[in-house]
Amino acid sequence: MSPKQQRGEATADRLLDAALSVYATSGEQGLTVSAVTSASGVSLGSLYHHFGSMDGLATALFTRWNGRLLDELVTALTQSRTARTGIRALVHAYLRFIQEHRAASFFLHSSDPARHMMHAGQQVRDLQNARLVEIAAWLEPRIRSGEIAPLPGPLIEALVMGPVVATARRWLSGIDDQDLDEAARILPERIWRSLEP
Incomplete structure (x- = not known):
């Protein structure tokens, strides 16, 4: 796996971990783009790049x-x-x-x-x-x-x-x-x- 692929996988993992953390504390209502990007430290563009929505x-x-x-x-x-x-x-x-x-x-x-x-x-x-x-x-x-x-x-x-x-x-x-x-x-x-x- 190339360094770029490794970074991409690490970014996707951070987003998934953050989404689970946000869901656990705030439920579905709290699971928003801004909450996940804030919790993960990952940009909005990266979220859409990796997951589309x-x-x-x-x-x-x-x-x-x-x-x-x-x-x-x-x-x-x-x-x-x-x-x-x-x-x-x-x-x-x-x-x-x-x-x-x-x-x-x-x-x-x-x-x-x-x-x-x-x-x-x-x-x-x-x-x-x-x-x-x-x-x-x-x-x-x-x-x-x-x-x-x-x-x-x-x-x-x-x-x-x-x-x-x-x-x-x-x-x-x-x-x-x-x-x-x-x-x-x-x-x-x-x-x-x-x-x-």
Whole structure:
């Protein structure tokens, strides 16, 4: 990578980090061009050069953190030998991710990114699908062998991810005193029961 490319990548990273920081402290209303350029120390022209618009910046921010989350989930699954231990590892990885990356998780789990990404929906879906293929590849032989009930993929996703995402949203919202350690103890086995043949 040339020095110019390295500088460009560093500038884009500063903008993404600043956007996440601004979002974490001010929400969507505070996520403005002036707030991001002020927080990052990067010029308005550079923001538009790298991302094209605030929607482009929000899409890149979502893509970055959603990719990191999916990478951790794929890693947790592929290091597990059985379906049951895989489901347990996936739930723990998800809950650990939201604890360790609260600001990014708040952004990922809010409804705001969806609005920003309407124009880049296919691009985001393509990136997600590449990682979801790995999850499906891990599940498929376990379904064929009878270790997991032969359910449609979207239903398996709903049974596994639905309770975890709902728990994450409650914890991130601070509405109640959702205990993630308790959720990590209870959810994996309950979810596993819904997938047993």
